[in-house]
Amino acid sequence: xxxxxxNRLAKTLKHISGKGRLTEDNIKNTLREIRVAFLxxxxxxxVIRDFIxxxxxxxxxxxxxxxxxxxxEFIRIVQAELEMTMGKSNVTLELATQPPAVIxxxxxxxxxxxxxxxxxxxxxxxxxxxxxxxxxxxxxxxAAINQLETIAYEIGIDxxxxxxxxxxVDIANAAIIHAKKKFYDILLVDTAGRLAIDHxxxxxxxxxxxxxxxxxxxxxxxxxxxQDAANVAKMFGDALPLTGIILTKIxxxxxxxxxxxxxxxxxxxxKFLGTGEKSDALEAFHPNRIASRILGMGDILSLIEDLxxxxxxxxxxxxDIENNKKKEFDLEDFRExxxxxxxxxxxxxxxxxxxxxxxxxxxxxxxxxxxxKQMEVIINSMTMKERQxxxxxxxxxxxxxxxxxxxxxxxxxxxxxxxxQMRKMMQKMKKVGMTGIxxxxxxxxxxxxxxxxx
Numbered sequence: 074x075x076x077x078x079x080n081r082l083a084k085t086l087k088h089i090s091g092k093g094r095l096t097e098d099n100i101k102n103t104l105r106e107i108r109v110a111f112l113x114x115x116x117x118x119x120v121i122r123d124f125i126x127x128x129x130x131x132x133x134x135x136x137x138x139x140x141x142x143x144x145x146e147f148i149r150i151v152q153a154e155l156e157m158t159m160g161k162s163n164v165t166l167e168l169a170t171q172p173p174a175v176i177x178x179x180x181x182x183x184x185x186x187x188x189x190x191x192x193x194x195x196x197x198x199x200x201x202x203x204x205x206x207x208x209x210x211x212x213x214x215x216a217a218i219n220q221l222e223t224i225a226y227e228i229g230i231d232x233x234x235x236x237x238x239x240x241x242v243d244i245a246n247a248a249i250i251h252a253k254k255k256f257y258d259i260l261l262v263d264t265a266g267r268l269a270i271d272h273x274x275x276x277x278x279x280x281x282x283x284x285x286x287x288x289x290x291x292x293x294x295x296x297x298x299x300q301d302a303a304n305v306a307k308m309f310g311d312a313l314p315l316t317g318i319i320l321t322k323i324x325x326x327x328x329x330x331x332x333x334x335x336x337x338x339x340x341x342x343x344k345f346l347g348t349g350e351k352s353d354a355l356e357a358f359h360p361n362r363i364a365s366r367i368l369g370m371g372d373i374l375s376l377i378e379d380l381x382x383x384x385x386x387x388x389x390x391x392x393d394i395e396n397n398k399k400k401e402f403d404l405e406d407f408r409e410x411x412x413x414x415x416x417x418x419x420x421x422x423x424x425x426x427x428x429x430x431x432x433x434x435x436x437x438x439x440x441x442x443x444x445x446k447q448m449e450v451i452i453n454s455m456t457m458k459e460r461q462x463x464x465x466x467x468x469x470x471x472x473x474x475x476x477x478x479x480x481x482x483x484x485x486x487x488x489x490x491x492x493x494q495m496r497k498m499m500q501k502m503k504k505v506g507m508t509g510i511x512x513x514x515x516x517x518x519x520x521x522x523x524x525x526x527x
Contacts, residue, residue, distance in 0.1 A: 097133050100147065104129060107151070115330030117303055120158065120337045128154050148368065155364035158333055163359045164317060164342035166197075166289055173206070173252040173260040175285045178319075179278055179309060180293035182214065182266035185321035185347055189293050190263045191224035192347065192355035193319075198230060203258040208233040208248040210241035210281060211265040221263055228352045231257070241265065241277055242284045249285060262287070270305065275312045282313060289316045291344065296320045296331040303334035310339050320358070321347035332363060402496045404460040408452045410495065411445050447480065448488050454478040463489060 104125050111121045131150045168174045176193070180186045187209070194205045207225050211217035218235055225232035233251055235244040245262055252260045264281060267274045282290065292309050294302045306318060318335055323346050335343055343358040452460060454477035459466055466474070471485045478484075 097129075100129070100132055103147070111330075111333070114333070117330070117334040117338055120303075120334050123337070124154055124158055124333075127157075152364045152368055155333075155367060156360045158337055159360035159363060160336045160342045160358075161360055163357055164344055165357070166344065167316065168201075168203075168259065168288060170288045173249065173257045174289075175249065175260045175262060175287040176289040176291060177262050177264065177278075177282060177285065177287040178291055178293055179264050179313065179315075180266055181269070181295075181305060184266065184293045184295045186266055186293040187211075187217065187221050187263055188224065188350075189319050189321060189345075189347060189355070190221060190261050191228055191230070192352055193291075193345065194225070194230045194259075194261050195228045195352050196355055197259055204231075204256070205259045205261060206231045206233055206248065206252050206255070206257040207261045207263065208244060209235055209263045210244045211263060212237040212239065212241060212244075213265050217263075217265070224352070242280050245281050245285050260285075270308050275309075278313065290314060291317050291319055292341070293319045293321060294331070294335070296323045296347075298331065302331035303338040306335055306339045306341065310341060315339070315341045317342050317344035319343075319345045319347060319355075323347060324349050324354075404452050404455065404463050404492060405457075407492050407495055408449055408460075411449050447478075447484065448491070451475075451478045451480055451485055451488050463492060 107128070108121055108125055111124070128150055131154070132147055166176070178186050178190050178193075190207055194207050197203045198205050207221060207230055209218045209221040212235075218237070222232045222234070224230075233248040235248075241264070248260055248262065262281065262285060264278050265274065290313055292306050292313075292315050294306055296302060298305070302320070306315070309315060318339070318341055320331055320335070320343055323332070332343065332346075335341070346356050346358050348354045348356055451474060454474045455466070459470060459474075466485075466489065468482075471482050475482045475485050
């Protein structure tokens with residue numbers, strides 16, 4: 074997400090970085106380029122107009138900090154305004170109520186509403202330690218109820234059964250009664266959508282809303298629809314008391330117009346971002362982190378959270394470190410590292426969250442995480458002895474491994490070369506471990522890491 078906007082802004086802000094002072098004349102061209110960048114990102118026109126006006130107002134005549142150059146000060150102003158446009162700070166779910174806390178999910182058909190119900194229920198179960206129940210009131214779309222039931226089963230969440238011959242309001246009420254009896258903390262209610270907003274749909278959702286009195290009414294919208302996402306959200310907001318927005322499919326949206334438009338136009342906070350197809354691909358929306366990502370400064374904090382969520386506990390970390398000290402890093406360890414990388418979104422996801430990586434965005438597009446899956450398949454085709462002692466893998470063994478994994482000998486050679494490089498790196502990291510990596514990254518988010526430093 075934001076690739077196009079980030080690349081354009083990076084080039085644009087270079088022009089101002091060498092200025093001795095900020096004046097209306099020397100920021101005029103930069104503001105014009107920012108306007109063009111926003112238009113290309115499909116940001117809504119009112120948002121662009123207000124953004125440019127506010128940046129200009131804050132930049133001209135400002136007293137530049139002694140620790141920053143005028144150019145760096147201008148970038149700081151742009152970042153601050155990006156944060157304000159998207160909501161300034163993260164807004165969490167309001168769950169302080171008599172259980173069950175009802176969360177109503179609304180949106181158009183195809184926006185990813187049902188999959189978002191599954192992702193949110195998993196997040197609330199694992200991170201918030203809540204007992205969650207999900208139910209579908211979509212009696213119109215073929216197999217909609219079965220889809221949610223399948224998702225719930227796959228991620229281990231309780232599902233309340235419903236059928237197409239029931240009324241949506243009756244389904245919701247029955248689910249609440251069941252949730253109270255079984256002492257559920259949260260009830261997530263999936264509603265029917267349409268390809269476009271119509272009076273019947275809105276009336277139905279309003280009746281469900283009145284019946285269940287949700288503490289949260291979340292509008293789910295596809296980020297790829299750009300500024301149209303904001304317009305549709307506003308229509309829903311006019312009909313329902315929305316409390317927040319979930320932007321889905323942001324991993325497929327290189328523009329980012331929706332994220333910059335939705336909060337400004339609707340006045341409702343973006344609470345979550347859908348970052349992929351996996352059940353755990355849902356992350357809290359932090360405007361400051363997204364602003365940093367747009368400006369090419371990375372998102373170290375989100376990467377730290379990904380790493381921490383992937384590490385089960387401190388005891389296991391220490392056991393892993395001790396295990397590494399006892400034996401040399403082998404191909405079995407390498408396979409485990411590949412799995413961990415996939416668990417936190419793959420190489421592309423990691424690189425996109427690191428600062429200064431926008432310069433390599435064109436190369437990142439060529440990075441295919443399927444390569445890592447292929448490496449796992451190759452390692453799985455080896456014997457345990459070959460994994461423990463890679464040096465015994467000669468031509469005849471390579472030929473057998475390639476045939477067993479459906480690859481070529483050169484693929485096996487490439488894997489062994491990557492493994493050798495990883496082994497060298499692990500030798501250096503052995504004393505640090507995962508906690509050390511996280512600690513070092515956290516240092517980057519404190520005073521020792523200044524993204525504006527020239």
